[in-house]
Amino acid sequence: MKLLPVKRFIIIVLALCNGLFAVSQNTTLDYNAYKISKENRVDSSYIKMLQPYKDSLSKQMDKVIGFAVNTMYKKQPECALGNLMADCVRTMAEKKYKKTVDVGMVNFGGIRSYISKGDITIGKVFELMPFDNMLIIQQLRGDTLQLLLNRIAEKGGWPISGLTMQIKGNQALNIMIGGKALDTLAYYTVANSDYIANGGDDCNMLKPIPQTNGGYIIRDAIVDYIKMITEQGNPIDAKTEKRITYAN
Amino acid sequence: MPTNRRKFIQQAALMGGALLTSKSLFASNIVPVDNKEEKLVILHTNDVHSRLEPFPMDESKSAGLGGVAARADLIRRIRSVEENVLLLDAGDIFQGTPYFNFYKGEPEIKAMSMMQYDASTLGNHDFDGGMENFATQQLHATFPFINCNYDFTGTPLEGKTIPYKIIQKGKIKVGILGVGVELHGLVPDKLYGNTKYLDPIQKANETAALLQKKRCDIIICLSHLGDKYTDNKVSDEVLAQSCYDIDLIIGGHTHRLFEKPRVYTNLKGNETIVNQVGWAGMYLGRLDYNFSVGKNKKLEHSHKVIVRGKINE
Numbered sequence: 001m002k003l004l005p006v007k008r009f010i011i012i013v014l015a016l017c018n019g020l021f022a023v024s025q026n027t028t029l030d031y032n033a034y035k036i037s038k039e040n041r042v043d044s045s046y047i048k049m050l051q052p053y054k055d056s057l058s059k060q061m062d063k064v065i066g067f068a069v070n071t072m073y074k075k076q077p078e079c080a081l082g083n084l085m086a087d088c089v090r091t092m093a094e095k096k097y098k099k100t101v102d103v104g105m106v107n108f109g110g111i112r113s114y115i116s117k118g119d120i121t122i123g124k125v126f127e128l129m130p131f132d133n134m135l136i137i138q139q140l141r142g143d144t145l146q147l148l149l150n151r152i153a154e155k156g157g158w159p160i161s162g163l164t165m166q167i168k169g170n171q172a173l174n175i176m177i178g179g180k181a182l183d184t185l186a187y188y189t190v191a192n193s194d195y196i197a198n199g200g201d202d203c204n205m206l207k208p209i210p211q212t213n214g215g216y217i218i219r220d221a222i223v224d225y226i227k228m229i230t231e232q233g234n235p236i237d238a239k240t241e242k243r244i245t246y247a248n
Numbered sequence: 249m250p251t252n253r254r255k256f257i258q259q260a261a262l263m264g265g266a267l268l269t270s271k272s273l274f275a276s277n278i279v280p281v282d283n284k285e286e287k288l289v290i291l292h293t294n295d296v297h298s299r300l301e302p303f304p305m306d307e308s309k310s311a312g313l314g315g316v317a318a319r320a321d322l323i324r325r326i327r328s329v330e331e332n333v334l335l336l337d338a339g340d341i342f343q344g345t346p347y348f349n350f351y352k353g354e355p356e357i358k359a360m361s362m363m364q365y366d367a368s369t370l371g372n373h374d375f376d377g378g379m380e381n382f383a384t385q386q387l388h389a390t391f392p393f394i395n396c397n398y399d400f401t402g403t404p405l406e407g408k409t410i411p412y413k414i415i416q417k418g419k420i421k422v423g424i425l426g427v428g429v430e431l432h433g434l435v436p437d438k439l440y441g442n443t444k445y446l447d448p449i450q451k452a453n454e455t456a457a458l459l460q461k462k463r464c465d466i467i468i469c470l471s472h473l474g475d476k477y478t479d480n481k482v483s484d485e486v487l488a489q490s491c492y493d494i495d496l497i498i499g500g501h502t503h504r505l506f507e508k509p510r511v512y513t514n515l516k517g518n519e520t521i522v523n524q525v526g527w528a529g530m531y532l533g534r535l536d537y538n539f540s541v542g543k544n545k546k547l548e549h550s551h552k553v554i555v556r557g558k559i560n561e
Contacts, residue, residue, distance in 0.1 A: 032534040042317035116306035
């Protein structure tokens with residue numbers, strides 16, 4: 001845009017004024033990150049405000065459903081906590097849909113908390129999986145499954161059950177399902193959340209594929225799975241077992 | 249130089265864990281009084297994710313951390329000694345504890361209103377209860393939700409957010425804008441409905457230019473884009489390097505606790521600062537801006553920002 005001479009003049013005057021008056025001093029910025037811990041004093045009016053909400057939650061949320069042998073955090077490419085959840089997805093999908101499920105998986109970003117050594121409460125499971133995502137199954141052809149696993153590789157590895165693989169760059173390699181190498185033309189039953197199957201977390205390749213959705217919330221499946229293990233007389237004791245590793 | 253050094257020693261002492269006693273908390277705030285300076289204290293949170301109560305006292309590393317009662321008390325004490333305090337949040341207020349599953353965000357917003365937050369932006373999880381729910385919970389908010397790159401026309405959130413807000417704190421005119429992350433592929437389609445995602449860089453630059461024109465002394469962008477990614481995805485880092493007028497980006501989404509604010513050079517050759525303080529309200533970020541006042545009685549816009557201080561464990 002061409003400026004008219006008058007406008008140009010004003011701009012020059014303004015520029016001069018700025019130059020004359022501005023005192024070029026630095027702005028300083030002091031940074032602090034305060035840790036909010038139980039050593040801090042508390043404002044009791046907030047505890048009062050929360051009390052009615054808390055009282056009604058506690059009745060349901062404080063119920064103990066199992067016992068964890070170790071504290072488990074989420075970690076990539078593989079972690080005990082993720083293996084527990086992926087095994088749960090596969091096992092509970094088999095129970096729900098009464099068929100063999102080849103692969104179970106959980107998106108890493110969907111694990112929202114940790115499990116601490118000791119009692120596992122219903123509230124803890126809500127924190128681990130707060131979303132109301134459904135446990136669904138899909139029939140995936142090997143080539144589509146390969147695309148999904150490449151995406152998982154690209155994202156640094158997600159919890160998986162029934163399958164082992166290696167990550168090299170953005171690719172999934174040496175994929176073994178039930179002891180056999182992935183066949184790009186074979187069909188596999190894969191248990192997942194409806195969030196991922198609907199294309200969430202950049203999994204668009206799953207979007208066109210039909211889902212069997214029995215309305216079973218994954219969080220409820222986790223509660224049922226932990227209760228089942230507890231009823232069998234066992235604690236929750238998941239391990240890492242090289243399901244997903246980095247190639248070289 | 250002696251001032252910087254004294255400050256450094258204070259900070260170093262604080263890192264030793266003395267911070268949490270009230271006496272040392274206030275000792276850290278003793279900045280030499282200089283009548284040519286105007287101070288703005290910016291307190292901020294991000295990704296609190298319904299963590300109204302502290303983490304339980306279990307075997308985990310987050311045991312006992314967070315909670316609104318402790319955060320509110322700290323904020324109250326800072327306000328009692330500082331004149332110009334701004335309290336901001338960068339989104340993902342919702343989702344993460346049973347409080348959200350059962351009460352849909354009501355206690356979260358009520359607590360933030362009690363703490364007198366000045367502004368917040370929307371994170372992707374703030375859509376988790378649906379847009380109608382957000383509109384309902386917003387009725388409990390005494391602060392605005394600021395975003396300039398979601399077009400909510402024809403949705404339940406139409407007219408419920410604002411693209412920017414100007415807040416006067418003492419002599420300082422603060423311009424605040426907000427940007428959100430792309431919802432497609434992240435939030436289930438039905439939860440964000442007809443919301444249109446607009447280019448955050450372009451919209452942020454347009455909005456910041458407007459705030460600059462209105463002669464704001466500092467322009468702050470509340471962002472839920474995420475701090476940075478390994479691919480080309482837009483982030484706070486990209487925004488900081490592609491903006492003209494934004495001085496500070498208060499970030500979120502990636503749950504990262506910065507050891508110290510990151511300093512970038514923007515397209516005007518000025519500095520744009522980015523900060524983020526983890527998640528779940530385990531930390532409260534505090535940025536003390538000391539503006540020098542020019543001879544024309546205007547606040548000197550930051551030419552060079554010297555960042556001091558460190559995270560307190």
